[in-house]
Amino acid sequence: xxxxxxxxxNAPAAGAVAAASATKAGQPAFQHELRIYxxxxxxxxxxxxxxxxxxxxxxxxxxxxxxxxxQEVMRREEGLMFVVSDTxxxxxxxxxxxxxxxxxxxxxxIGRVSLTIDQQVWRGETLLTEGRIRIGCVDAASLKxxxxxxxxxxxxxx
Amino acid sequence: xxxxxxxxxNAPAAGAVAAASATKAGQPAFQHELRIYxxxxxxxxxxxxxxxxxxxxxxxxxxxxxxxxxQEVMRREEGLMFVVSDTxxxxxxxxxxxxxxxxxxxxxxIGRVSLTIDQQVWRGETLLTEGRIRIGCVDAASLKxxxxxxxxxxxxxx
Amino acid sequence: xxxxxxxxxNAPAAGAVAAASATKAGQPAFQHELRIYxxxxxxxxxxxxxxxxxxxxxxxxxxxxxxxxxQEVMRREEGLMFVVSDTxxxxxxxxxxxxxxxxxxxxxxIGRVSLTIDQQVWRGETLLTEGRIRIGCVDAASLKxxxxxxxxxxxxxx
Amino acid sequence: xxxxxxxxxNAPAAGAVAAASATKAGQPAFQHELRIYxxxxxxxxxxxxxxxxxxxxxxxxxxxxxxxxxQEVMRREEGLMFVVSDTxxxxxxxxxxxxxxxxxxxxxxIGRVSLTIDQQVWRGETLLTEGRIRIGCVDAASLKxxxxxxxxxxxxxx
Numbered sequence: 001x002x003x004x005x006x007x008x009x010n011a012p013a014a015g016a017v018a019a020a021s022a023t024k025a026g027q028p029a030f031q032h033e034l035r036i037y038x039x040x041x042x043x044x045x046x047x048x049x050x051x052x053x054x055x056x057x058x059x060x061x062x063x064x065x066x067x068x069x070x071q072e073v074m075r076r077e078e079g080l081m082f083v084v085s086d087t088x089x090x091x092x093x094x095x096x097x098x099x100x101x102x103x104x105x106x107x108x109x110i111g112r113v114s115l116t117i118d119q120q121v122w123r124g125e126t127l128l129t130e131g132r133i134r135i136g137c138v139d140a141a142s143l144k145x146x147x148x149x150x151x152x153x154x155x156x157x158x
Numbered sequence: 159x160x161x162x163x164x165x166x167x168n169a170p171a172a173g174a175v176a177a178a179s180a181t182k183a184g185q186p187a188f189q190h191e192l193r194i195y196x197x198x199x200x201x202x203x204x205x206x207x208x209x210x211x212x213x214x215x216x217x218x219x220x221x222x223x224x225x226x227x228x229q230e231v232m233r234r235e236e237g238l239m240f241v242v243s244d245t246x247x248x249x250x251x252x253x254x255x256x257x258x259x260x261x262x263x264x265x266x267x268i269g270r271v272s273l274t275i276d277q278q279v280w281r282g283e284t285l286l287t288e289g290r291i292r293i294g295c296v297d298a299a300s301l302k303x304x305x306x307x308x309x310x311x312x313x314x315x316x
Numbered sequence: 317x318x319x320x321x322x323x324x325x326n327a328p329a330a331g332a333v334a335a336a337s338a339t340k341a342g343q344p345a346f347q348h349e350l351r352i353y354x355x356x357x358x359x360x361x362x363x364x365x366x367x368x369x370x371x372x373x374x375x376x377x378x379x380x381x382x383x384x385x386x387q388e389v390m391r392r393e394e395g396l397m398f399v400v401s402d403t404x405x406x407x408x409x410x411x412x413x414x415x416x417x418x419x420x421x422x423x424x425x426i427g428r429v430s431l432t433i434d435q436q437v438w439r440g441e442t443l444l445t446e447g448r449i450r451i452g453c454v455d456a457a458s459l460k461x462x463x464x465x466x467x468x469x470x471x472x473x474x
Numbered sequence: 475x476x477x478x479x480x481x482x483x484n485a486p487a488a489g490a491v492a493a494a495s496a497t498k499a500g501q502p503a504f505q506h507e508l509r510i511y512x513x514x515x516x517x518x519x520x521x522x523x524x525x526x527x528x529x530x531x532x533x534x535x536x537x538x539x540x541x542x543x544x545q546e547v548m549r550r551e552e553g554l555m556f557v558v559s560d561t562x563x564x565x566x567x568x569x570x571x572x573x574x575x576x577x578x579x580x581x582x583x584i585g586r587v588s589l590t591i592d593q594q595v596w597r598g599e600t601l602l603t604e605g606r607i608r609i610g611c612v613d614a615a616s617l618k619x620x621x622x623x624x625x626x627x628x629x630x631x632x
Contacts, residue, residue: 035532035535035536037528037531037532037535038358038359038360038364038531038535038545039358039364039366039528039531039532041358041359042354042355042357042358042359043230043354043357043358043359043361043362043412043413044239044241044298044301044354045359045361046301046359048354048355049211049241049242049245050208050209050211050212050215050355051208053207053208053211054208054511054513057208057511057512057513058509058511058513061509061511061512061572062509065572070572071512071571071572072201072570072571072572073572075571081202083202083207083249084207084249085248085249086246086247086248086249087207087245087246087247088244088245088246088247089244089245089246090243090244091241091242091243091244094301096359096546097359097545097546097549098535098539098544098545098546098547140202143204143252193374193377193378195370195373195374195377196373196377196387196516196517196518196522197370197373197374197516197522197524199516199517200512200513200515200516200517201512201515201516201517201519201520201570201571202512203517203519204517206512206513208513212353212355215353215354215355216351216353216355219351219353219354219414220351223414228414229354229413229414230412230413230414231414233413254388254517255387255388255391255517256377256381256386256387256388256389359546359549360555360557360614360617362617365527365557365558365561366524366525366527366528366531367524369523369524369527370524373524388517391517397518399518399523399565400523400565401564401565402562402563402564402565403523403561403562403563404560404561404562404563405560405561405562406559406560407557407558407559407560410617456518459518459520459568
C-alpha cells in the first residue's frame with residue numbers, strides 16, 4: 001500500500017500525521033492508515049458502522065505486529081488467542097468511499113488476562129469515530145481465559 | 159427460512175421462544191431468529207464479533223417492518239434514514255457455525271430524534287451477547303438530525 | 317423469519333414460488349429465501365456484488381441441512397469440510413435494501429470429491445444473478461481433497 | 475500502511491515484487507499489496523473465498539486512482555459508476571491470517587462501455603487465486619450502461 005499512500009494527495013506524510021495526532025488527541029501509542037473501498041460502504045452512501053470495528057482490529061493487529069507479535073504465530077505455537085470481550089463506539093462523522101483514514105491505538109489498562117484499548121478513527125483533522133475495546137487472552141481450543149504471555153506484557157508496560 | 163426452522167431441531171417453536179424469553183429476559187418487544195453461516199465466522203472458529211452488530215441490525219429492521227415501516231420506503235418517500243450513533247456490546251459466549259440464534263429488540267428510550275434500544279442475542283437458553291444501540295433519524299441527503307415521523311413515534315409509544 | 321415473510325407483500329407463498337420457479341428455471345432441487353439488509357448494500361445503493369456468493373452459500377448450506385448434513389458436525393466428527401474451488405457469476409439486475417430474494421440450488425455434476433452446482437437469485441419473477449459454483453470435499457486439517465462421504469453421495473444421487 | 479510493510483519480513487520490496495511478478499505472470503499493469511486480518515477469515519481457518527472479490531476490487535480501485543480517477547469523484551461530478559457484470563474466480567491455494575498478499579490488475583479487453591480485467595492474488599511466489607472480472611460503466615442514478623469517459627479510455631489504451 002506504499003504506492004497508494006504516495007498516490008493519494010489526502011494521505012498526510014507520517015510526520016504530519018504524528019503532529020496532527022499530537023495536537024488533537026495526544027501522541028497515540030500507534031497508528032495505522034487505511035483506505036475506504038466499496039466493500040466498506042452501505043446504501044446510505046457512507047461507511048457501514050460495523051466496519052469501524054474491523055478498522056480498529058486492523059490497527060490493533062499492526063500495533064501488536066509492530067511490537068513483534070503475530071497472532072497467527074501465537075495461536076499456532078502457544079495455543080493462545082486474543083478475543084474481544086467489550087466494544088463501545090461513538091460515531092461522530094461518517095467516512096465515505098475513497099477516504100484515507102488514520103486509526104489510533106492507545107492501551108489504557110493492562111491486566112494479566114485482559115487489556116483495555118482506546119481507539120480513534122480520523123480523516124485528516126476530523127475525528128470520525130472513537131471507541132474503547134476490551135480484549136482478553138484465551139486458550140485457542142477451550143476459549144478459556146489465559147494469562148497474557150510475560151514477554152508481551154513487558155512490551156506493553158514499557 | 160420457514161423450512162430451515164422446521165428442519166432445525168434447535169429452532170424452538172415461536173411459543174417456546176416467547177416462553178424462554180419471558181423467563182430469561184422478560185418478554186421482549188420483538189425478536190428475530192437467524193442462522194450462522196460460514197460468512198459469519200472467523201479463524202477462531204466462532205462468529206466474528208463485529209457481525210453481532212449486523213444481527214442486531216437485522217432484528218431492528220424486522221421490528222420496524224413489523225410496525226409497518228420499511229427503511230427503503232422511508233428513504234425514498236420521506237428522505238429520512240435511521241443511523242446508528244452509539245453501540246456498546248458485551249460478548250459473553252461465542253456463537254458457532256450452524257447455530258440458530260434469537261435476537262431481541264427492546265426500546266428503552268424514545269426521543270424526538272433518537273431511540274435507545276437494548277438487544278440480546280440468545281442460543282436457546284444461553285445469552286451470548288448483549289448490547290445497547292442508539293439510533294438517530296437523519297435527513298438522507300445532509301445526514302443532519304431530523305424528527306422521527308409522528309406516525310412512527312406513535313407506534314413506538316404504544 | 318416466518319413472520320417476516322408473512323409481513324412482506326413481496327414474499328410469494330411457497331406454492332407460488334415453486335410455480336414461478338418451475339416456469340422460469342425448472343423446479344430447482346432446493347430454494348432458500350432471504351432478506352436484504354443494510355449490511356448487504358454498498359454506496360451504489362444496491363447489493364454489493366460479492367455478497368451474492370454469501371447468499372448462494374447460505375442456500376447450499378440449507379440444502380445440505382435439508383438432506384440431513386450439518387457442515388459443523390461433518391467437520392467435528394469426520395474432519396471433513398466442503399470448500400469452494402471455482403465460482404462464476406453473472407449479474408443481471410441489482411437487488412436493493414429490503415428486497416426479499418429466493419436463491420435456488422441445482423447440482424449439475426456429482427463427482428467423488430467435488431460437486432458442481434448451478435444457482436440463481438430471484439426477486440419475484442426477476443432473475444437477478446446466476447452462477448456456477450464448484451465445491452470440493454477436503455480434510456479439515458490438511459485441506460487436501462477427500463472423498464465425499466458415501467451417505468452424502470447417495471442422497472445427492474437420488 | 476508503509477510502516478506495516480517495513481515491519482513485515484514477508485513484505486517484499488517494490489522492486490522484488492515487480493521482479494517476481496515479471497517472472498511468474500508477466501509484468502502486470504498494476505499491483506496492490508494488502509494484509510489478511512481476522513475479518514477476512516472463516517471457521518475453516520483460511521480466507522473466506524468471497525473476500526478475494528474484495529481484494530481484487532481494492533486493486534482495481536487503486537489502479538484507477540493511479541491513473542488519476544477516483545470513483546467517488548466520478549459519481550459525484552459525472553453521475554457515473556463502474557459496476558461489476560461478471561466474475562469468474564479459481565481458488566488454487568488458501569490465504570491465512572497475517573498473510574501479506576499481492577493482487578495484480580491486467581486489463582485484457584477495453585470496450586466503450588465495459589472492460590475485462592484479469593487479476594491474480596499472490597503470496598510471495600505462490601499464486602493463490604486468479605480471476606476474470608468484467609466491469610461496465612453505468613449512470614449512477616438509472617444504473618443504465620453509459621460510455622466510459624474518453625479521458626479514462628485514453629489512459630487505459632496507452
